[in-house]
Amino acid sequence: MSIKVVPDFYVRNTVVEVPVVEEYFPGIFSVRTCLYVGIRPQGWGGCESPNSLEQALLKITMEMGAVDGIEIWPPYVKRLRENPPAWLNYLWQRDICDIETRLKISPVRYELVVWWHGPEHAQTPTAGLRALANCEYVCFGKVLLGTPWGKSQNTQWAGFEGEADNPHEAHGWELTPDELDDLGYEVIALNCRRPEEKDRTPCGHLIACREVS
Numbered sequence: 001m002s003i004k005v006v007p008d009f010y011v012r013n014t015v016v017e018v019p020v021v022e023e024y025f026p027g028i029f030s031v032r033t034c035l036y037v038g039i040r041p042q043g044w045g046g047c048e049s050p051n052s053l054e055q056a057l058l059k060i061t062m063e064m065g066a067v068d069g070i071e072i073w074p075p076y077v078k079r080l081r082e083n084p085p086a087w088l089n090y091l092w093q094r095d096i097c098d099i100e101t102r103l104k105i106s107p108v109r110y111e112l113v114v115w116w117h118g119p120e121h122a123q124t125p126t127a128g129l130r131a132l133a134n135c136e137y138v139c140f141g142k143v144l145l146g147t148p149w150g151k152s153q154n155t156q157w158a159g160f161e162g163e164a165d166n167p168h169e170a171h172g173w174e175l176t177p178d179e180l181d182d183l184g185y186e187v188i189a190l191n192c193r194r195p196e197e198k199d200r201t202p203c204g205h206l207i208a209c210r211e212v213s
Contacts, residue, residue: 002186003177009190009204016146016190016205017052024188025209028142029056031111032065035138037096037131038118039069039088041079053116057087068110070094070101073166097127102134111141119147120171128173132183139212147175149189150203177206185210 004024014020021028036057057067066089071077077093084091094101096115113135122128135143148171177187185208192204 003181003189004187005177005189005191007191008193008195010192010194015052016207018056020190021053021056021144021146021207024207025142025144025186028112028144028209029060031060031141032063033110034060034065034067034112034114035105035110035135036067036069037113037115037135038121039071039076039080039085039091041076041083053114054085054087057085061087061089066090068092068108070096070105072096073168075166096134097122097131099130099134102137105138108138109140110138112144113139113142114144116144116146117148119145119175120173121168123170123172125173128175136210136212141212143185143210143212145180145185145206145208147206147208148204149175149177149191149206150201175206180206180208183210 018029034057036053060067067087068090069080069088070092071080072093072095074093077091080088080091092101092105094104096118115131115135119128119131122131132143132145177189180187188207189202190205190207191202193200
């Protein structure tokens with residue numbers, strides 16, 4: 001496949017969200033069926049939106065499409081079912097890293113499967129690779145991934161204030177552009193540095209996409 005490195009991404013003063021994804025993968029959200037893996041009931045920084053791709057997911061539903069979701073952590077599932085995002089059609093309470101998840105969902109195939117800033121939450125690389133295989137198995141279009149690039153310090157974060165510890169919030173898998181490339185993904189590596197920084201060590205976000213037939 002290919003790896004495109006975007007240097008000094010923070011100079012653009014934007015975040016990794018819908019316009020950035022569509023810049024590199026035009027039309028990727030123009031689908032009728034989508035599976036979103038790993039739904040937090042609250043975004044980073046107290047944001048009410050569960051994720052930064054919400055506008056794309058809403059667009060799918062507004063155009064008569066359907067977005068299903070998978071979430072493993074029971075307290076998150078409870079909150080999501082009590083107050084579901086406007087785009088959520090159906091919620092599976094399952095672990096994407098579990099082979100049984102593939103067997104449960106496999107009668108359904110999705111045009112787009114999104115695991116957005118979720119691969120790093122696999123407890124081990126082996127579990128992560130199994131999860132990718134599951135994502136690809138239930139897809140007949142494209143698998144879209146988002147994950148940090150570089151060393152993560154999030155090894156034991158417990159989740160949101162006032163909630164029971166969530167072991168699935170910790171990071172256990174550090175993906176690299178080369179590894180994703182070897183797995184058949186087209187990779188966009190956003191190096192979140194600024195020109196004045198002396199440290200040029202890769203640090204930022206990886207966006208990856210693979211066509212599944």
